[in-house]
Amino acid sequence: MLILKMLRDMKNHLGQFISIFIMAFLASFVFSGINAEWYGMQTEVENFYQETNLADIWLIASSFNSEDESKVKKLSGVKDTSLRLSYDCPLYTDNDKVLTINVIEENTLSLPSVTEGSPLNTTLDGIWLDESYAKTNKLNIGDQIQLDIPGTVFTKEILGFILHPEYIYSSKDSGSFMPDHENYGFIFLYSSSLPDNFDIEYNQLLLSLTKDANEENLYQELEGLFSDRFMLIIDEDSHLSISSFNNEIEQNKAMGGVFPIVFFLIAALTILTTMTRMTNSQRTQIGTLKALGFSKNRILIHYVSYGIWLGLIGGLLGLLIGPLIIPPILFIMQKSIYTLPNWSIAISPSSFIIVVLLAFSCGLASYLACQGQLKEVPAALLRPKAPKNKVHQGLERSKIWYKLSFGIQWNLRDIIRSRIRSLMAIIGVIGCTSLLLFGLGLRDTINKVSQWMYEDLNVYEDKINIDPKASSEDITLLTNSYSGQLIQEASIELKFKSNKVNGLLTVAEQGDKIRFEDTRGERISLPDRGIGISQKMAEQLNSEIGDIIEWRIYGQKDWIESEISVIYRTPMGQGIAINKEVYEETGQSFMPSSLLTSDIVSNTSMKAIENTLNKNNLMNSFNELLESIRMIVVILIMGAIILGSVVLYNLGALSYTERIRELATLKVMGFHPRLIRSLLSMQNIWLTVLGIIIGVPIGFWLVDFMLSTMPASLDMRTYISLESVTISVLGTFIVSIAVNILLSRNIKKINMVSALKSVE
Amino acid sequence: MSFIRFNHVTKDYDMGTLKYRAVDDISFDIEKGEFVTILGPSGAGKSTLLNLLGGLDYVTDGSILIDGEDITKYDDNSLTTYRKDTIGFVFQFYNLIPSLTAYENVSLIKALKKDTMGFNEALKLVGLLEHGNKFPSQLSGGEQQRVSIARAICKNPKLLLCDEPTGALDTETGVMILELLQMLSRQQGQTVIVVTHNPHMALVADRVIKMRNGKISEIIINQSPLSVMEVTW
Numbered sequence A: 001m002l003i004l005k006m007l008r009d010m011k012n013h014l015g016q017f018i019s020i021f022i023m024a025f026l027a028s029f030v031f032s033g034i035n036a037e038w039y040g041m042q043t044e045v046e047n048f049y050q051e052t053n054l055a056d057i058w059l060i061a062s063s064f065n066s067e068d069e070s071k072v073k074k075l076s077g078v079k080d081t082s083l084r085l086s087y088d089c090p091l092y093t094d095n096d097k098v099l100t101i102n103v104i105e106e107n108t109l110s111l112p113s114v115t116e117g118s119p120l121n122t123t124l125d126g127i128w129l130d131e132s133y134a135k136t137n138k139l140n141i142g143d144q145i146q147l148d149i150p151g152t153v154f155t156k157e158i159l160g161f162i163l164h165p166e167y168i169y170s171s172k173d174s175g176s177f178m179p180d181h182e183n184y185g186f187i188f189l190y191s192s193s194l195p196d197n198f199d200i201e202y203n204q205l206l207l208s209l210t211k212d213a214n215e216e217n218l219y220q221e222l223e224g225l226f227s228d229r230f231m232l233i234i235d236e237d238s239h240l241s242i243s244s245f246n247n248e249i250e251q252n253k254a255m256g257g258v259f260p261i262v263f264f265l266i267a268a269l270t271i272l273t274t275m276t277r278m279t280n281s282q283r284t285q286i287g288t289l290k291a292l293g294f295s296k297n298r299i300l301i302h303y304v305s306y307g308i309w310l311g312l313i314g315g316l317l318g319l320l321i322g323p324l325i326i327p328p329i330l331f332i333m334q335k336s337i338y339t340l341p342n343w344s345i346a347i348s349p350s351s352f353i354i355v356v357l358l359a360f361s362c363g364l365a366s367y368l369a370c371q372g373q374l375k376e377v378p379a380a381l382l383r384p385k386a387p388k389n390k391v392h393q394g395l396e397r398s399k400i401w402y403k404l405s406f407g408i409q410w411n412l413r414d415i416i417r418s419r420i421r422s423l424m425a426i427i428g429v430i431g432c433t434s435l436l437l438f439g440l441g442l443r444d445t446i447n448k449v450s451q452w453m454y455e456d457l458n459v460y461e462d463k464i465n466i467d468p469k470a471s472s473e474d475i476t477l478l479t480n481s482y483s484g485q486l487i488q489e490a491s492i493e494l495k496f497k498s499n500k501v502n503g504l505l506t507v508a509e510q511g512d513k514i515r516f517e518d519t520r521g522e523r524i525s526l527p528d529r530g531i532g533i534s535q536k537m538a539e540q541l542n543s544e545i546g547d548i549i550e551w552r553i554y555g556q557k558d559w560i561e562s563e564i565s566v567i568y569r570t571p572m573g574q575g576i577a578i579n580k581e582v583y584e585e586t587g588q589s590f591m592p593s594s595l596l597t598s599d600i601v602s603n604t605s606m607k608a609i610e611n612t613l614n615k616n617n618l619m620n621s622f623n624e625l626l627e628s629i630r631m632i633v634v635i636l637i638m639g640a641i642i643l644g645s646v647v648l649y650n651l652g653a654l655s656y657t658e659r660i661r662e663l664a665t666l667k668v669m670g671f672h673p674r675l676i677r678s679l680l681s682m683q684n685i686w687l688t689v690l691g692i693i694i695g696v697p698i699g700f701w702l703v704d705f706m707l708s709t710m711p712a713s714l715d716m717r718t719y720i721s722l723e724s725v726t727i728s729v730l731g732t733f734i735v736s737i738a739v740n741i742l743l744s745r746n747i748k749k750i751n752m753v754s755a756l757k758s759v760e
Numbered sequence B: 001m002s003f004i005r006f007n008h009v010t011k012d013y014d015m016g017t018l019k020y021r022a023v024d025d026i027s028f029d030i031e032k033g034e035f036v037t038i039l040g041p042s043g044a045g046k047s048t049l050l051n052l053l054g055g056l057d058y059v060t061d062g063s064i065l066i067d068g069e070d071i072t073k074y075d076d077n078s079l080t081t082y083r084k085d086t087i088g089f090v091f092q093f094y095n096l097i098p099s100l101t102a103y104e105n106v107s108l109i110k111a112l113k114k115d116t117m118g119f120n121e122a123l124k125l126v127g128l129l130e131h132g133n134k135f136p137s138q139l140s141g142g143e144q145q146r147v148s149i150a151r152a153i154c155k156n157p158k159l160l161l162c163d164e165p166t167g168a169l170d171t172e173t174g175v176m177i178l179e180l181l182q183m184l185s186r187q188q189g190q191t192v193i194v195v196t197h198n199p200h201m202a203l204v205a206d207r208v209i210k211m212r213n214g215k216i217s218e219i220i221i222n223q224s225p226l227s228v229m230e231v232t233w
């Protein structure tokens, strides 16, 4: 019987209950949707790592032999080892395309997974090719591929297509965001299929660890073991592909945690106001139920169940639909960056917890709303309730108060009287503005980074990569043909006090093809004394201007000490930058790795040229990223509009029904509907303005927050254009005004005669 | 010509296929400054009549002339203006705005029109000058009704309409309200029409209109009405 009452009550307050339901639904929809996305990715990648037996540690040096391998195998904590030769090699037929060649033997660690063609087999003569590269370049199994390895050109047949756990994020260098499957890929082949005269020297030693391995000890032992040569130890955190993917998951986790909070809050607050109002108007009913002998708890449970049902049903529906809709949309973007064998949706246990939490907090809100009602004795409940006494004080005693127009007095008092309702309206508006700003700001920021990177800092058209084997005569020949600026880029290790990180070295000769900006965005030139350090790198090292840091190029033994003279900012590739002269003063010789030029590169067959990178191609990969973000922006904008309009409509309707008697009275007294409408919208406008004022900084903060989850090698500053701010503010206003127009249509329908009838 | 003239006024309520005739071909006159009561059993059509006069509803047939102007010809807009300029309404349940003080409830009229009585003056007239800063919930029922009357008269209406103004009050308080209304009529020359169930009201009014089943059963012109104080209620 009470269930029937509940259904009827819900029907009578349909607007409010629907919006509670929508908010509960959206909270769970967004949360479980994003959750299902990253949880699915996590599950898949873990399966993939396990299936392919991914190594835990990679040792990289110029050479390892089988003796080294067996020594490492004996160390405690090491489960398994494999040797691998890995190097980049341009395609003979097209020097712009680079393939990483991985030569293996009967290895057990980090094996590729074959998606098409022959399974891995040592006796087969041929190569297994990166599936993404093959697909983008339209290569088929059985095709021949010509590789340009030092000394020889050799031709191999493609035996199959593969995916590899170390190439989920497959990028030639950390300088570009998006993978370029057209120009970069990887191949695996067995050493047995190499030409006989090819002298294999392995340069990677892969290790897997036992569960109880003491990594700290092991690292020390490894360094001791190979103290005779320069060696790099890479683990999951420093592995580009693995760490990028982990970062991505973390980022999605953060996103999935923040956004549902708004909906969550609104759902709970709407329930609080609706239930307070409803139990207030049902005081007589409650009294009757009590008089009939229903226990206090029974009635309490009855009202609490409203909230629980709404939270539970809305939450479950969100849990069902969110994972079906959100992951596929996000996967579009993820797929353009990462290569995984499967993209599946997995509902994480935390999604169920959220539904329970939703039901619980909606129940709690109803409990808080009606427990006060139940304290009173039945007889007191049967009398109509006196409105809350409100003392006449403060501002209201001041002279100004009396000068205010009736509308302002009326609306101010109404806001003060229904604080929760006003608070909700403000939160709804904040949510609307900040989500709009977040979506647009994300787009702006990435746009800006592209502009910053490719228009402000790198002002060349082509980057000609110089063949490391090129002689100085070759290079002179090159610089004679093309004017530009020579730079040397190299991976380095940096040390300051106890901090040790990897980074990028840029040595630049005089010129203005590559530019630097200080922390305020002012253009600076590289110092004549000391070095420049990128801000993110300085932060990672915890160093400042004036500090002396140590660094060395990979493969070199000696550390070089340099004083930090300036701090510059760059979006990608954190490290240090040195003027050529200063660099040579440290005793190093300048070995240019690229020529930056604005000339049209016509002759790419010069000896010194390894390949050329066109800036437009680099920019395109950025634009692809932007393209994929557009979908997210659209979702955010839709979310913002739903949030804003549902909350404002619901509250407007609530305020309208609460004041309908007052409105009818005003109408009888001769107030024109137009006047009444402006009285009603006044409050809405105030709250909207207030919400927008708070919402704008929160939107900025959300973009900041999102950027803070980006990997350390990226330095992005929040940039939101005035246009986006204007759109967000105007958009919120439009939502608010549209809701107002919708609501004010009711004013005409107010029946004046009802004002004369009795209260109930 | 009389101040108010009802001319064969009929009001039907549409109830789907059925029509309910709440006011049936009624004609009468009321003079300026009169204190009028409309009496009759429940469902007789008293409120309907008052609402038609107050411009809250449209007649089905007939005309209502106020100062010679036929208000049944008015559209929504002119009716709003008519209510604003001509009519003061006093409700059975006071209909004060709970979030505004007594003074504010009266002074909200300034949002409506310019030529008003002083708000404090109106409160003084109903004897509530000291209570101006109180909220409705801090006032007794009788006091609330007096605020409601102050609000109605401060816009200088030509016509004060009261639908069972004492309906929610005890007898003693009710008498005070009636006394106030009679005083307004006698001293200010205000035309007052009061709908009531109370047959004693017949003694104090200048004109008594008795209704039954949507028709006027009797109109009494009282040559020497008693003052409210003189009647034993």
Ligand SMILES: Nc1ncnc2c1ncn2[C@@H]1O[C@H](COP(=O)(O)OP(=O)(O)OP(=O)(O)O)[C@@H](O)[C@H]1O
Binding pocket: B013, B014, B015, B020, B021, B022, B040, B041, B042, B043, B044, B045, B046, B047, B048, B049
């Ligand atoms: N909106 C309406 N729709 C249909 N019938 C109505 C409507 N309003 C009133 N009536 C009917 O018209 C008749 C007259 O109603 P009215 O309210 O004028 O009576 P009354 O004399 O004021 O009664 P009371 O003393 O109880 O207030 C009643 O029978 C009522 O049922």
Ligand SMILES: [Mg+2]
Binding pocket: B046, B047, B048, B163
């Ligand atoms: Mg009536």
